[in-house]
Amino acid sequence: MSFNLRNVLISDEVDDKCVDILRSNGIEVVKNTKLSKEQLISEIPKYDGLIVRSATKATADVIAAATNLKIIGRAGTGVDNIDCDAATKKGIIVMNTPGGNTLSAAEHTCALLMAMSRNIAQGTESLHQGRWDRKKLMGNEVNGKTLAILGLGRIGKEVATRMQAFGMTTIGFDPITPPEVAASFGVKSMSLDEIWPLADYITVHTPLIPQTKNLLNDTTLSKCKKGVKVINCARGGIIDEDALLRALESGQCGGAALDVFVQEPPTESPIIKHPKVTCTPHLGASTLEAQSRVAEDIAKQFVDMVKGKELFGAINAAALANALSPNTRPWVRLGTALGQLGSALLGQISNDTQVKLVTYGSGLENAASYLGAAVLVGVLRPKSQNGLNLVSAPAVAKEMGLKVSTEHQASAPDGLSELVTVTVQQPGGATYTLSGLVGAGVPLLVTLNNANFSPRVALEGTNLVYSSASTSVLGTVVGAVTAAGSTVTSFSSSASLDNQTWSLMQVAPPLGSLDTIKSSVKCVQQVAF
């Protein structure tokens, strides 16, 4: 996959460091933060890259119009404003800058929590209006109170340690963070049902995903202590705003501090007007420090990717990241080559084609995550539409209905340390199984339908792959290649198995037609690896 990024559109307010780094690396940049959705749709086909914060909505219709787009960069954390599924299906990388704004968001959460507890916004407002509301604005200490943190990732952890310094007891829930990890930063892990009755404060630090949408709702709020206070500096919608309003009205909720909203800006929402609500206009990441970091991070991540150095921060491209790593790159090439070979021999790929990948050996224990995508790129290449790559292949295969399975075996056969086999099968039709490994950084074919190649065949260049009853057809095939104006640059054949020999003949240039060879062999295909 080539990463030739000619130009990038920056459509949100991103620090100019980003522009400077991209331009100094030869990438053209247009910054336009005033585009309407319609204007974005009409502009986007001109660009190879797009950089956004949270304001631009990279929805399915924007992505559908993005005929040249290779990458969407999020100068920040949350990617819920980007239709990642639509981008993945089109082979567009989605990348964020994890960590660049963590401290700012954590500090803002703590600031909101304290401001809510001491009525700082309400006090400021009363003074602005010429009042001296001391009695009305009685607060409470946070010392000795219990803070529940839902989502113990980067920000949740930083909030915990800061609020512990104020004397709060921190408890939390996260389906992924192990209890011992949470304990290492002073948070006692509990189930949500254990948390609700214990919490004096609840702060959410999860992504907005189906499992976290309306995590705080009428039911869960009713399980909390009367007067519980809530903070949302993560994403609008994790707390159900209507339920929150009802709880504030009834006193079940004693206060809310909100930086994010279901609709931004929340002009129509009554929640922002409620006297017990302290709110800010999505300012969690709005510090000079965070903006400088995320701008620099996203630009450097783009440049590193273009230079083929590494793919950091990509959230939909595990296979692609491995394609850039020197250790795994040849295995990715092997997977694609085996997939291509299987697909060419099968001759047809349809909705019910079955593809099975087996990895052998401890070195390939977690390789299926990227080798699977690599194999599918090879399998689907004959059917390839624009954008078929390591990002999109699994999604395209899923959409087509291909039956894809993977398996890992701890040890490899025949004394090998690692081996990959790919089987492609048409139900009720042919089956081809290919095995290969990497030697000296080169993808090598080991067997084809159990027929062994010794020496192993480098899967490189353009090859005629044919099967014959014996190797005696070699002269005829070479004659046909020469007559077609091509030359044979290497040749390998397998051991004979069941009266069949498989041969790979590397030719240059590729042949225009295989017709003269077809009559001399059982089957022949031309594959460019």
Ligand SMILES: NC(=O)C1=CN([C@@H]2O[C@H](COP(=O)(O)OP(=O)(O)OC[C@H]3O[C@@H](n4cnc5c(N)ncnc54)[C@H](O)[C@@H]3O)[C@@H](O)[C@H]2O)C=CC1
């Ligand atoms: N207000 C603002 O300006 C900012 C908001 N954010 C938002 O803050 C949130 C957290 O960001 P990070 O800590 O960097 O993300 P992270 O990925 O480091 O942490 C998120 C945590 O949520 C956990 N999680 C997932 N599903 C969960 C569930 N059902 N219940 C409980 N926990 C669950 C994950 O396991 C993970 O540990 C994101 O939504 C991000 O978009 C981030 C930066 C600035």
Ligand SMILES: O=C(O)C(=O)COP(=O)(O)O
């Ligand atoms: O990084 C995030 O998830 C944020 O919410 C920050 O949003 P922003 O870049 O300030 O629009």
